[in-house]
Structure formats: C-alpha cells, structure tokens
Amino acid sequence: MSSTPLSDTIAGHRATIQAALDKSASQPVELIAVSKRQPDERIEAALDCGHRVFGENRVQEAHEHWTHRREINGLKLHLIGPLQSNKSEDAVALFDVIQTVDRPKIVRTLTEAANKLQKFPELFIQVNTGEEPQKSGVLPGNTEELVDLVRQTYPGHLAGLMCIPPAEEPAGPHFALLARLAGENGLSALSMGMSADYELGARFGATHVRVGSAFFGARETG
Numbered sequence: 001m002s003s004t005p006l007s008d009t010i011a012g013h014r015a016t017i018q019a020a021l022d023k024s025a026s027q028p029v030e031l032i033a034v035s036k037r038q039p040d041e042r043i044e045a046a047l048d049c050g051h052r053v054f055g056e057n058r059v060q061e062a063h064e065h066w067t068h069r070r071e072i073n074g075l076k077l078h079l080i081g082p083l084q085s086n087k088s089e090d091a092v093a094l095f096d097v098i099q100t101v102d103r104p105k106i107v108r109t110l111t112e113a114a115n116k117l118q119k120f121p122e123l124f125i126q127v128n129t130g131e132e133p134q135k136s137g138v139l140p141g142n143t144e145e146l147v148d149l150v151r152q153t154y155p156g157h158l159a160g161l162m163c164i165p166p167a168e169e170p171a172g173p174h175f176a177l178l179a180r181l182a183g184e185n186g187l188s189a190l191s192m193g194m195s196a197d198y199e200l201g202a203r204f205g206a207t208h209v210r211v212g213s214a215f216f217g218a219r220e221t222g
C-alpha cells in the first residue's frame with residue numbers, strides 16, 4: 001500500500017461512506033465502488049487503499065479497466081448496467097456478479113455461457129420499480145415468473161433483486177417495494193442506493209449499495 005494525495009482523498013470518501021452505512025444499517029452492506037468513466041489513477045488509488053469491490057455498467061469498458069487486474073487478490077466485479085445477449089459470454093467470463101438480469105432471453109444466454117465456461121456468477125434480477133418505459137428491468141408484477149425461471153435454469157446462484165428508482169421521485173417507496181418483492185420471493189440480497197441515497201437504501205435493508213461519484217469524485221462525461 002502506498003499513500004498519495006489521491007489515495008488519501010479516496011480513502012477519506014470510503015471511510016465516510018462506510019461510517020454512514022454502519023450507522024444506517026443493521027445488516028452487513030457491501031459497498032460497490034462504481035468505476036465507470038473514472039480515470040485509471042483513481043482506480044489505482046482505490047486499490048491502494050484496500051478496496052476490492054467494484055461495479056461497471058458496460059462490458060467493454062469493464063474489460064479496459066479490469067482484464068489486466070483480474071488476478072488481484074480478493075477482487076470482486078459486479079455488472080450493474082444493461083446486458084445484451086451477445087455479450088453474455090464476455091460478461092460471465094469477467095464478472096463475479098451480474099445484477100441486471102431482466103428478461104428470459106438473458107437468462108437463457110447467461111445459462112448457456114455459464115455452462116460452457118463452467119463459471120457461475122451470482123445473479124440479481126433488476127426490477128423496474130417505477131415502471132418507466134425507457135428503463136431496463138422486469139416489471140414488479142412479472143418478477144416472480146422471472147425468479148422461477150432463473151431458479152429452474154440456473155439453480156443455486158440467484159442472490160436477490162436490484163433497482164434504480166426514477167430520478168425525479170423519492171427513492172424510499174421504490175426501496176420498500178424492492179424489499180417486499182425480495183421477501184415474497186425468498187431472496188435475501190437487495191442492491192439499492194447510489195451516491196445520493198445509499199444511507200436511505202441501507203435503512204430500507206440494502207445488502208449492496210452502488211456508489212460512484214461519492215466514492216471516486218465526479219465522473220468524466222461521455
């Protein structure tokens with residue numbers, strides 16, 4: 001571990017977020033540092049301060065950030081962005097957790113890829129709690145059917161549910177809905193909460209929060 005001004009800054013952010021999570025949650029919460037569109041030196045700095053759990057929302061960019069770092073001890077990578085079926089094999093090869101399962105076709109292509117590679121990432125089902133037409137995720141009313149399909153075809157690796165609430169609405173009711181759906185379906189993991197609302201997510205029972213800008217600093221645009 002080396003100390004630089006940048007790694008001190010990121011270590012400070014990380015400690016602040018972790019302290020807030022410890023205060024808000026009665027359950028353990030995994031802090032996923034979302035490294036999409038972050039400069040490489042910030043990723044290095046996060047690794048320097050001992051962080052090992054990261055999230056990316058594009059498979060291609062994730063390769064650029066992580067393929068050469070994949071062997072780092074304890075590294076855990078979450079895919080948190082929409083997955084195209086033709087990228088399933090790539091995603092299974094790179095990620096430990098895929099949070100954005102949202103339709104039967106993806107369940108099928110992930111299952112094929114996992115069987116072929118004999119590597120079985122943990123899965124989350126993304127739920128479109130706000131029923132927004134442009135947003136990915138299964139509708140709340142179709143969640144149970146998709147849970148059943150994953151349990152049948154990809155047994156033993158369904159961790160829980162994930163959501164991204166509508167930007168312009170209070171997040172609390174969406175977190176509550178996700179927690180209820182998880183309970184009804186016997187799932188224990190809940191990925192909910194980002195930079196603006198990770199404490200709220202933790203209070204509503206999040207087991208995973210996905211924090212980008214509050215962890216690393218503002219993202220590059222584009």
Ligand SMILES: *Cc1c(COP(=O)(O)O)cnc(C)c1O
Pocket residue numbers: 034036057080081164194195196210211212213214
């Ligand atoms: C970018 C992103 C995040 C992190 O966003 P911040 O507001 O920077 O914390 C979390 N979840 C998903 C799905 C994302 O795409």
